[in-house]
Amino acid sequence: MATTVDILGITMSVTTLILILLPFAVINLILVITAVVNMARKPLPWNQKWGWLLLVLLVDMIGPIVYFAVGSNILEEKVAHNEDTQGRNV
Numbered sequence: 430m431a432t433t434v435d436i437l438g439i440t441m442s443v444t445t446l447i448l449i450l451l452p453f454a455v456i457n458l459i460l461v462i463t464a465v466v467n468m469a470r471k472p473l474p475w476n477q478k479w480g481w482l483l484l485v486l487l488v489d490m491i492g493p494i495v496y497f498a499v500g501s502n503i504l505e506e507k508v509a510h511n512e513d514t515q516g517r518n519v
Contacts, residue, residue, distance in 0.1 A: 461493055465485060481500040484496060484500070
């Protein structure tokens with residue numbers, strides 16, 4: 430006999446619950462890996478990225494989405510600013 434769980438008045442087997450939640454877990458994992466790789470490729474020191482990294486790792490699903498919507502552009506602006514600053518000093 431399969432173990433059942435009751436969520437919000439809906440009774441389902443644990444297997445069904447896992448099958449429902451598995452796609453969300455896979456999507457979250459892909460988003461997190463993609464965001465971390467994207468951050469690692471930006472030529473900035475990690476001390477300028479750590480806040481975004483914490484957001485991506487600690488806030489499931491929403492963290493990577495916020496990073497791609499807002500944080501990636503902010504880091505790109507910092508990269509451009511650093512390149513402009515270095516170009517003027519030469």
